[in-house]
Amino acid sequence: MSENKSRLQTLFEQGEFVVTGEIGPPKSASGAGIREHAKHLSGYCDATNLTDNQTAIVRLSSIASGVHVLQAGGEPIVQMTCRDRNRIAIQSDLLGAYSLGIKNLLCLSGDHQSFGNHPTSANVFDVDSLQLIRMVKRMRDEKVFACGEEIKKDEPRFFIGAVANPFADPFEVRVYRMEKKINAGAQFFQTQIIFDLERFDRFMELARERGLHERSYIMAGVMPVKSAKVAGYMKKFVSGMAVPDDMIERLKKAEDQQAEAVEICVEQIKYLKNVKGVKGVHIMAVGWEEIVPTIVEKAGLLPRPQVPGLAQVAG
Amino acid sequence: MIVAEQKPFEEIAKMVEIFDKVLILGCNECVTVCLSGGEKEVGVLATSLRLYRKQGDRPITTVEETLVRQCEWEYLDEIEKLVEDVDCIISMACGVGVQFVAERFPDKWVIPALDTKCAGGAVEHGLWEERCGMCGECILHKTGGVCPVARCSKRILNGPCGGSQNGKCEVKDVDCIWDQIYKRMMALGRMDQLMEIELEKDWSKARDGGPRKMSREEVMIGE
Amino acid sequence: MSEFQPKIVAFCCYYCAYSAADLAGSMRLQYPPTIRMIEQPCSGRIDIQLILQAFEDGADGVYVAGCLEGDCHFLKGNYRAKRRVAEAKKILDDVGIGGERVEMYNLSGSMGPRFAEVAHEMHDRIKGLGPSPLNKRATKKEVMTGDCS
Known part of the structure; x- marks a missing residue:
């Protein structure tokens, strides 16, 4: 089965500290930008997330984006939300995605459509993220569709990812939910963007107490925040995100806010790398993808490891 | 009106299996009209539960009450004394009623006896249809x-x-x-x-x- | 078990079964003493709670006897009774008493022999089924308390 394993999974299993990036697909019908970003991240990220109509704004589909990344020689992690598709569409899309060579899947609930550019649309949420994870696992391990019907041949064999938000409430529930996701089939996690390192430490402590770091690969989410203005905006408008005031202050005071942003992000990565149970870092620099190589380099994460038998691929 | 239907008896019996004294609470509004959670249905469910439990080693005591409606605090206030004395409350109201009961009596375990189906009406005796989405x-x-x-x-x-x-x-x-x-x-x-x-x-x-x-x-x- | 004498409650419509019972008496027809008759203004008076109550109070079997279909004094009472008995059967199955312990019969006031026949039929059925699960737990000597009307 090893030939079926994704590059991402192989790296985790080799014990590498994994670096992933993120590309937000465009609000257009061209994949050129995605391929360009993918090439840009090549050699800096081991895999790249493709968001699924993030913040409920219509964008080029995450699966198609994943194919663009593949074409550019990269390793995609396709995001799949529960907001826009029922279980029929989700399973159909999963079959399609796998048939096109996508092997990593990140399962999420999805932002409510009221945040996006079609706030009057209906939502689906036929299955939730837990059920989605379980569904993908059953398709792979039990070779059955959600209804129990057998997948006669060529079942999709995804490396299953999920998300965890240590900054949402109630605090303890975040760990329980993470465990529940592992029980449902999640193999790796990418956390919400971490600014509050202390709270993340407490989160990881609870996760370790329950042995979750040994049952899954936990990747810490980080984000270079371009300016004090952006940080302020995020604090105000992005739900479930703890943006500390001293970070905003630090950016405000800096002569070169962008350089300072990189510096902060690098410090965070260096810190997170040493948190027990953290197996990688997920850098979310949507809209500022070009800064990722600098951050990866400064954080001392180069060169990226090779996977024997796999060609050197981009993020 | 809200149209609701009683859950299968087996499910209700399972939900109350660990309780010895239950309050079965009916509602005089919609669920009385659609014959699923009024005074009469409270009586039938209470008797059914007693008959069922009497056959085992753990008989159940039922307290029966039907409120003007469960979706308003003032009527729930009336049963404060009754509630104190029971292990749990089986609400025979729609989902709204069940939640009002749970919110009004935070220390009590509350069980729904009905499945709330739709906003509809009786098109003939014994036949209810959905009308409003x-x-x-x-x-x-x-x-x-x-x-x-x-x-x-x-x-x-x-x-x-x-x-x-x-x-x-x-x-x-x-x-x-x-x-x-x-x-x-x-x-x-x-x-x-x-x-x-x-x-x-x-x-x-x-x-x-x-x-x-x-x-x-x-x-x-x-x- | 051979001594088991079932307690059977018969809810009888005044216009038919109850008169038929009188007639059976006049005709000196024998019917089992295990039947306790309760007069009803119409079989349509019956409701599920009443049937369940009878079992709770100690009955091993219950039947409802109403007019022949189409002949209800109140037009449709016996049809209603039929549906309610059917529902009571389901509930009795659910709670473990057994739906076969309750039945609906239709007869007219002139059918004395049929009344006796029904009584025998129900007596034999319940005798065959044995005591109601509730009574199985009780001692044999215990008698039904109160009446079910």
Whole structure:
């Protein structure tokens, strides 16, 4: 089965500290930008997330984006939300995605459509993220569709990812939910963007107490925040995100806010790398993808490891 | 009214298996009218539970009460004493009632005896049908007083779809409501109105937009 | 078990079964003493709670006897009774008493022999089924307390 394993999974299993990036697909019908970003991240990220109509704004589909990344020689992690598709569409899309060579899947609930550019649309949420994870696992391990019907041949064999938000409430529930996701089939996690390192430490402590770091690969989410203005905006408008005031202050005071942003992000990565149970870092620099190589380099994460038998691929 | 149906007895029995004294609480509103959670149904459920439990080693004591309605605090206040004395409350109201009971008595375990089905009415004795989809923005003036949101299986707003045959929906045992809308609009000479393309609905006013609230300043009590 | 004498409650419509019972008496027809008759203004008076109550109070079997279909003094009472008995059967199955312990019969006031026949039929059925699960737990000597009307 090893030939079926994704590059991402192989790296985790080799014990590498994994670096992933993120590309937000465009609000257009061209994949050129995605391929360009993918090439840009090549050699800096081991895999790249493709968001699924993030913040409920219509964008080029995450699966198609994943194919663009593949074409550019990269390793995609396709995001799949529960907001826009029922279980029929989700399973159909999963079959399609796998048939096109996508092997990593990140399962999420999805932002409510009221945040996006079609706030009057209906939502689906036929299955939730837990059920989605379980569904993908059953398709792979039990070779059955959600209804129990057998997948006669060529079942999709995804490396299953999920998300965890240590900054949402109630605090303890975040760990329980993470465990529940592992029980449902999640193999790796990418956390919400971490600014509050202390709270993340407490989160990881609870996760370790329950042995979750040994049952899954936990990747810490980080984000270079371009300016004090952006940080302020995020604090105000992005739900479930703890943006500390001293970070905003630090950016405000800096002569070169962008350089300072990189510096902060690098410090965070260096810190997170040493948190027990953290197996990688997920850098979310949507809209500022070009800064990722600098951050990866400064954080001392180069060169990226090779996977024997796999060609050197981009993020 | 809200139409609800009693859960299978076996499920209810399972939910109360660890309790010895239960309050079975009926509601005199919708669920009385649809014969699923009124005084009479409370009696039948209470007796059924007693009969069932008497056969085992753990008989159950039932307390029966039916409120004017469960979805208003003042009526729930009336049963404060009764509640103190029981292990749990089986609410025979709709989901609204069950939640009001749970909220009013936070220390008590509350069990729903009914499955709340829809907003509908009795079209004949013993037959209730869904009529309103509670979409938050009524369009009945555009469809001859017949609701496609609640009554079309695909909630299509410009129907009927290709699955309509002889007045029947492609979904088993369902009437094609667009067949009825069309016939009614024809009869009322409003076909031109039906030719207008009905645009995407604003589902944010429905449940999709999140839980809904309604407030009326002029009836609020206070300064 | 051979001594088991079932307690059977018969809810009888005044216009038919109850008169038929009188007639059976006049005709000196024998019917089992295990039947306790309760006069009803119409079989349509019966409701599910009443049937369940009878079992709770110690009955091993219950039947409802109403007019022949189409002949109800109140037009449709016996049809209603029929549906309610059917529902009571389901509930009795659910709670473990057994739906076969309750039945609906239709007869007219002139059918004395049929009344006796029904009584025998129900007596034999319940005798065959044995005591109601509730009574199985009780001692044999215990008698039904109170009446069910």
